[in-house]
Amino acid sequence: MKIKTASTFVLVATSFLSGCTALPNSGPDSRQVEAQATAKVTSAKKAQAVGIDYALVDISKSVLAYVEDTKATSLKGGFGGGRGGAPSLPLGVGDVVQVSVFESQSGGLFIPNDAGSRPGNYVSLPNQTIDREGTISVPYAGRIPAAGRPVEDVQRQVEDALANRAIEPQVLITKVSSRSAQVAVLGDVRSPAKIELTEAGERVLDVVSEAGGLSSPGIETYITLQRRGKSATVLYDYLVATPSENIYVAPGDTILVDRERRTYLAFGASGLNGRFDFEESKLTLGEALGKAGGLLDSRANPAQVMLYRTVKKDFLAKLGVDTSRFSGEMVPVIFRANMRDPSALFAVQKFPMQDKDTIYVSNSDSVETLKFLNILNSVTSTVAGVPSDAIATRDAVRELAP
Known part of the structure; x- marks a missing residue:
């Protein structure tokens, strides 16, 4: 009999929670907002309520082989100058x-x-x-x-x-x-200046050095070369590691040295939520999770660690994905890591993070169940306290009466 009564109460409580609008609230709930809207623009697919098509890719050994790091454009490809002698420096106005x-x-x-x-x-x-x-x-x-x-x-x-x-x-x-044969070096260098060129020929790193060198970490610094309405950008560390990219500069060039702080976001059942800096290192997914406090043992679902990123269609094509269903050259992708698999710990240590990635750690199903039970417990406590609250109110009214 008690079991039947309890079941009936749970059913009634659940109906009450789903239908009652008299509970305290700081504003209208989602049902009221939708019901009173004059017009609604929503997606027909529930799984894609925002209307953005995306691909789900499980992180595995085969995926690691195609993960690409962020690549900038090429100075050599944009302007040439990697081979041959220095450009000639004719006389010019102002010399x-x-x-x-x-x-x-x-x-x-x-x-x-x-x-x-x-x-x-x-x-x-x-x-x-x-x-x-x-x-x-x-x-x-x-x-x-x-x-x-x-x-x-x-x-x-x-x-x-x-x-x-x-x-x-x-x-x-x-x-x-030679005022006509100068190069301007601006941005995150210690001494921004106009550098005078010589017949010996100066390359990009030469003039950056003459401007005092970088004032920011090389791994977060980009070098942009502007020449006659064209521009190309390359990562400073890549420029140093690739001599062919260290091309000759020419009179009138402008070199912009810009630090782009690399960050990623972490949400969900991780130890810390918010925005995190890469700082002066290259991060892997495993290191990024550790930097964000790891997974909460009491909340996280280790099988649902997801990383959000936009990638080129070429990447998905290499994995055998039909990219014709996606419009545009960039495709939103969710990379999923199953941390219940012991080998996944090796995979996340090889999976490189990229600037503006987002990590989301899902809650386990048991946590969602516990949330419901907590709500149910608060309802039963309120019901049990109604008689005593009524008696206390009656006594207070009697005391105020003349």
Whole structure:
């Protein structure tokens, strides 16, 4: 008889919980929100309530073989320059140059007859800046176009212009400063600056070094090269490890050094929930779980450890998945690890984490059952206390009555 009464009470309590709207609440519940909505935009598939199609992939030995690390674009592929010599550095607007004119003997245009008291048969003109028209001025030769031309060409033109005036003139043009052949290095370096290039040729790492080097961890730093409206980005550590990516820079280039802090999220039945930094290391899924406090023994379902990530279609194609059902080049994927399998502990130690991954650890079924029993227990306690509450209220009213 007692068992039958208890069963009846549980049934009534459950109906009460599902249908009653008089319980205390901080706002409308989901049923009220849906019932009073003028229009609803929902997915027909319950399993995909948000409307995003995704793939579920169990982490296994075969999957580990195709897991790809984050790869940036290539500097060499975008601009070339990995082979061959350094780029030429012609004269340009803003360069400061010095012009020296040599004559074979004294008594010419520039060397007086008393040249014996001079240190040599030449004269050095004052330093001058190549003007906006791209020219320099040489006495008795006039204005000579210089911008965009090699030094040797300009020297020859000045010599030709002075040939009928000076005695076998020889002209030497020296760059005092090369403002047209500079590279700007900005971002997470210790001394952002414009670096002047030389004929020896500077590569990307050379100019980063001249700017004081990185001020952030190399594993989280990206190098972006901008040139004539094009740009390419590569991870600093990859640039260091791949000499062919360390290409020559050219005048007018801009190099941006940017730290991109790598983080991941952990939710569910893990020891800690929130956002976590990779810091200065490469993380695996096993290390990320450990950093988030591991699995809660009292709540977690070890067979349902899931990692959310978007991957390229090519990755799923390698696993034999029909990708025609997904639109776009990137596909949302949930990687699932069954930590009840002893070998899974080896697999998660080889599965690399990527920036902005999300880890979710599901609750075990027993936890959901316990939640329901706790609610049921609170209902039975309330029912048992109703008579005593009624008596206490009656006595209080009587005391207030005159």
